[in-house]
Amino acid sequence: MKILVAVKRVVDYNVKVRVKADGTGVETANVKMSMNPFDEIAVEEAVRLKEAGRATEIVVVSVGPAQAQETLRTALAMGADRAILVQTDVETQPLGVAKALKALAEKEQPGLVILGKQAIDDDANQTGQMLAALLGWAQGTFASKVVPAEGTVAVTREIDGGLETVDLKLPAVVTTDLRLNEPRYASLPNIMKAKKKPLETVDAAGLGVDLTPRLKTLKVAEPPKRAGGVKVGSVQELVAKLKTEARVI
Amino acid sequence: MTTLVIAEPSTEGLKTPTLTTLGAAAKLGGDVHVLVIGQGIASVADATAQVAGVAKVLTADAAELAHGLAENVAPLVVNLVKSGGYSHVLAPSTTFGKNVAPRVAALLDVAQISDITGVESPDTFTRPIYAGNAIATVQSSDPVKVATVRGTAFEAVAATGGSAAVEAVSGAADAGLSTFVSQEVSKSERPELTSARVIVSGGRGMQSGDNFPLLEALADKLGAAVGASRAAVDAGFVPNDYQVGQTGKIVAPELYIAVGISGAIQHLAGMKDSKVIVAINKDEEAPIFQIADYGLVADLFKAVPELTAELGKAG
Ligand SMILES: Cc1cc2nc3c(=O)[nH]c(=O)nc-3n(C[C@H](O)[C@H](O)[C@H](O)COP(=O)(O)OP(=O)(O)OC[C@H]3O[C@@H](n4cnc5c(N)ncnc54)[C@H](O)[C@@H]3O)c2cc1C
C-alpha cells in the first residue's frame, strides 16, 4: 500500500506571533518556519507503517511556496520516499488544498492518505475531511491509533467524551491527533540521504486545480489583552479575594 | 435567509453546544431550523422544538446515524441544503461538528469557516487564528455559508419558550464506507468541561495521575470540572478528553484554577477567555502568571489541600 502524507510549512509553534501594524495578517518575515507539528506525526505514522511492512512507499506532498521544499526535505529525512511540491504563492485554504490533494491521490492511487488534524496557523481543522468528501472515501479524524488490516483500517479517534473506534474501508483518509505517536528526529546521515531523494514540483494549473482563496480576510487584529493580575501571599488571601473582590465563589 | 443548525447528537437530551450554536444563528437573523440526527431521538427532537427562536425541527432517526458517522451524516445535510434552500449551515465546534461540517462544505464546493467567535454580518465572521494570538475577520462569497461555532463565544439561547413543528426527514443511507466499532466514554459525576462554571486544571506539576485526587477534592468543594494540560494528558495522568487548549477543549468558565501548569500559548488558547483565572505554581516566572488575575507562588502539594480545607471552613 502506498501512503500519501500532506505536510504544511507553518510558523514554528514556539514563535509568539505578532499581528502586523496594518492589520493585514501576522508577521511572517524573519520568523522561524517549521513543519506543522501534526504533520510530523502524520509522517512518523507513515514511516512506522512502512517499517512494520504495512506500507510500500511514502509520498509527501506540500502545497505552498518554493520554501516548502525544506519542509518536504525534512519529511524525506524522517523516512518518506519521494516528495511533490504543488508550488503556489497564493495563501492556501483548505478547500483548494483538498482539491490539489485529490488530483494527486487520483494520480498516485494511495491506499491511505494521512494529514494533520489541524494546521497551527489557520487552525482550520478541515482539509482531511474535505479531501475525504471529494474522493468519496471514509475519514478517520483525530486519530490516536491506526491499525490497518486487509481492505480496512481501524482508527481510534479522540472525541469530546473520550475515545471512539471506527472501521474504515480502504482507501481512506486519516488525520492525526497529538497522541498518535512521537515523531523522530531525523539523523544527520538521513538528512544527507534526503537531499538525493526525488522532489518533483508541479503547479496548480498543471493539476487542473483552482487554488484561489474563497474566504477573504478583511482584517487581522490582536485579541483583547487581559489586564495583569496580582500575586497573593497566602491561600487565605486568595480565598478572601475570590469571595469579596472577584465574587466567583 | 434560513439557517440550518446541526444539533450536537445525543440520546439524552438537548446539549449545551446546540444552544450556543443557536445563539450564533440568532445573530445571523432569518429563520432557524435545527436538524436532530441519531437513533431513538424523538424526545430530543421534542425538547429541541421547545427552544426559543427555532422555527422548525427536522429529525433524521435511523440506525446508520446512531453514531454520527460523517460519511452518513454529510450527504443528508447536503440534500437538505440543496432542497431546502438554506443560506447557512452551522454546527458546534465539537469533535462531532469539526468532523462533519468540512465534509458538508466540500460536497457543496464551498469554504468552511471554522470556530467562529463573532457574526459581523451574514457573510462576515470573526475567528481566532494562531492559537488565538490573532483574530481574523473573514468574508465568504460562497452561496452557502458553512461554519462551526465556538461555544464559549456565544450566549446559549433559552431552552424553552418555543413551539416549533417537528418534521421527519428521510433519505439517510449507509454510505458503506465506515462502521462504528466501540466507544470508551470517560464517566464522571462532575460537570462537563465545556459548560462548567468552575474548572480546576492540573499540569505536569501534578507529577502523577495518583495526585489528581488532590484536584478532585478541590473540584468537589467548588462543584467544578477537572481539566488538564497536554503534558498531563500525554504523561497519562488523565484521559485525553481532559485536555484544554488550542488542540483540546476551549473553555471559558467563571473561574479557572490552573495548578502546576506553566502557561504555554497552546494551553492559554483554550482558557484565556475565562472570567477569573487563578494560577498556583512554584515558579514565580511561569508565564501563566502574566494572565492570571490571582497568582499564588507555592508548592501545589501544600497549597491545594490548604485551599480545599479553607473552602471547607468557610462553608
Ligand atoms: C501542536 C501543539 C499543540 C498543543 N496543544 C496543546 C493543548 O491543546 N493544550 C495544552 O495544554 N498544551 C498543548 N500543547 C503543549 C504545550 O506547548 C505545552 O507543552 C504544555 O501545555 C505544557 O504543559 P504543562 O504546563 O502542564 O507542563 P510544563 O510546561 O512542564 O509546566 C509544569 C509547571 O508546573 C510547575 N510545577 C512543577 N512542580 C510544581 C509544584 N510542586 N507546585 C507548583 N507548581 C509546580 C512548574 O513550575 C511548571 O511551570 C501543544 C503543543 C503543540 C506543539
Ligand SMILES: Nc1ncnc2c1ncn2[C@@H]1O[C@H](COP(=O)(O)O)[C@@H](O)[C@H]1O
Ligand atoms: N498547504 C498545505 N500543504 C500541504 N498540506 C496541507 C496544507 N494545508 C493543510 N494541509 C494538511 O491539512 C491538515 C489540516 O490543515 P487545516 O485544515 O488547514 O487545519 C494539515 O495538518 C496538513 O496535513
